[in-house]
Amino acid sequence: MPLVRIDLRRGKDSAYRQNIGRVVYDALLSVGVPEKDRFQIVSEHDAGDFLFDADYLGIQRSDDLVIIQITWNEGRTTAQKQALFKAIAEGLHETVGLRREDVFISLVEVKRENWSFGNGIAQYAV
Structure with missing residues (x-):
């Protein structure tokens, strides 16, 4: 049931992007998300379209x-x-060499009935 959006600056190769997706999926499995429940969108952005504060909360972020x-x-x-x-921060550091400071994660929690996985049906609605 997770829908994952991964955003980064343009310029990394396909293997890098695929590895990020794999790490996130594996981390989700480790906290109880069912297998085969993988829905991810990876988007690359030009520098002018990927804006962030480089030191919010004292965390030094890079262009990565x-x-x-x-x-x-x-x-x-x-x-x-x-x-x-x-798990995500450590996995990305170990797998693609991404600095932990360069991993920003936001969770959006929704009610189960807010999903339709196809056929116009709310599969989780009770």
Whole structure:
């Protein structure tokens, strides 16, 4: 049920982008998302269209910043969310060499009935 949007500056190769998607998916699996529930959109942006504060909250970000927005069902604990954030940041650091400071994650929580995976049906509606 997660829908993941991954945004980064233009210029990284396909393998880099694919590896980011894989790391995010693996991290989601580690906090209980079902297998095969992978829906991701990766978007590249020119520098003029990818704007961010390089030192908000004292975190020094570079032009390699990756912004990850995950829309998923509400109900997970703070500990699960923290584990997800850590798994993504560590996984990206280990897999593609991305600095942990350059991993920005936003969670959007929605009610289960707000999804349709096809056929015009709200599969999770009770």
